[in-house]
Amino acid sequence: MTNWPGRFGGHLTRPKRRILLAAMLATLVMFSATAGLVAQPTDPLPSWNQGQAKQSILSFVERVTQQGGPDFVPVADRIAVFDNDGTLWSEQPVYFQFMFALDRVKELASAHPALAGQEPYKSVLSGDPAALAALGEKGLLQIMELTHTGLPVSDFHTLVRDWLKTARHPRFDRPYTDLVFQPMLELLAHLRATGFKTYIVSGGGVEFMRPWTEAVYGIPPEQVVGSSGKSEFVLDGDSPVLRKLPEVEFVDDGPGKPVGINRFIGRRPVFAAGNSDGDLQMLQWTTLNTGPRFGLIVHHTDATREWAYDRASKIGRLDKALDEAPQRGWTVVDMKDDWKVIYPSDR
């Protein structure tokens, strides 16, 4: 066997030989790096710490996408459903949609001063947390009616878009759409990259979410399932309008979630993610089925970077679903331990 420096550099002077060797070494290093990249693909979930949660997600996706494997799921059936509040973005101190409603009351009261003296708007304008907490269901419905109905759907979308541009979260002083969970964005992207269709199935209002879910989550309006009010079609001259009416049509929460999934999607999902008892039936509907299924619960355990709450919380109460998780084989994500970063800006 020919000695390779002899073959390639034998007739060169020593300095030239050194240069050639250095160049060959550099090429070898570059080649190894490239080979390394091919052998170890980029981590699709870089914001997740190594651990059981991350491993079980990656292993599930691998199994259901392995053509010819025992757990293979055809692309058409790769339906993944995600709760929104507390699962894809934060939900404290109250659901962000309610923050929108409170801001909208203030705006309407400054345009129509008579509102300021009437309850429940008076309590809202006082800014007193105790007064707000005492509103009760009737007061909440009145606030939702005032701020969410009596206008065309398209005008409501504009209001939501404008609010998201200017409103700031009270604790973090950042736009609400900055408070989405970076690890969940990566999970959504990984599922889509492996042939899943990702849906939101939220107790929140469908018209509140649709104006921004595509830009923020990559989820288009037709893949957003949510609560809704009735609406009516009116032809005003040659201008067709859909007006939002002050009547609840559908509450997409708890046992309403499987109903909403069936109505809008018409297939049973293979992957479901939630964070509260409002997601219990969606998790059951998804996972108590034949074939490979994945249930995920985001457990809010990080009071420093986000919030820590579960069984006793008014917003996002997680109790029964947490009890059921072990027997159902649902993966409970511990935000503090499992997530390297919470928000995109933390990276």
Add this chain to the structure above:
Amino acid sequence: MTNWPGRFGGHLTRPKRRILLAAMLATLVMFSATAGLVAQPTDPLPSWNQGQAKQSILSFVERVTQQGGPDFVPVADRIAVFDNDGTLWSEQPVYFQFMFALDRVKELASAHPALAGQEPYKSVLSGDPAALAALGEKGLLQIMELTHTGLPVSDFHTLVRDWLKTARHPRFDRPYTDLVFQPMLELLAHLRATGFKTYIVSGGGVEFMRPWTEAVYGIPPEQVVGSSGKSEFVLDGDSPVLRKLPEVEFVDDGPGKPVGINRFIGRRPVFAAGNSDGDLQMLQWTTLNTGPRFGLIVHHTDATREWAYDRASKIGRLDKALDEAPQRGWTVVDMKDDWKVIYPSDR
């Protein structure tokens, strides 16, 4: 310029020259044919006769898909909505879903003989058209309740699938799913091939359509919008079930169609096709908007190959929408003149 037979065949004998010339001629013919194929792509609507309807469809699709053109529509907004009964398949002598209901009454009556003596089932079992016509809204609702509710959604799907395998249309003695319109199948395929997402938006029941629309039209369950009854989630031990309840939830007809489009799709379509006044508001909602829009009405004019009906028909009455078509620029398809074949088996 060199004379070409001289260049290529000058040294050959006369018979050999003839063979060579013939071969070259054949090559030329083949080449021209190939060039012709490239210049004139395969007709995407072969079952449509040349005429204004076909031309306006092809021209619309070309305009909205031409990148950089003035009428370009991004892929995400290429939403096309189709009524089902009378637009994608026949609807005479009555909606096929009602034929399913009548057959189901007969089946249930043979399993539960007590039903046979009760109205409105007695009238159904008599097979007397006059008795059927006299059922009224209350009788119809009772029939729908008996045949469409009180069972799990998945069991209902099985009933529909089994019925489609065995039932035969009274006039054509063929499965109902054979009575889909070949020209509309081609239109659906052409729209999808050019980046459109095709939806059904039908007054028919969503659970009646979803079991077969993917196989028959290439439209998956999540792209079927229709009328629905309420349903409830029940956890029976470890078996989650969605039960169909005897309560109407949503009527996806007339002014309900834009409401359904907004609820399920959340975008305004750019293409809508219907065949009756039940599609009027969907056509308005789609076309009375800025940018390029297409409205299509299937006019049933062919009593020989299908049926001829419009203003006076009980099923599929087409009156107001036909009057509005010229001023709105909607394309009225004359089945007799515009369609070479009606059903796939006619080809």
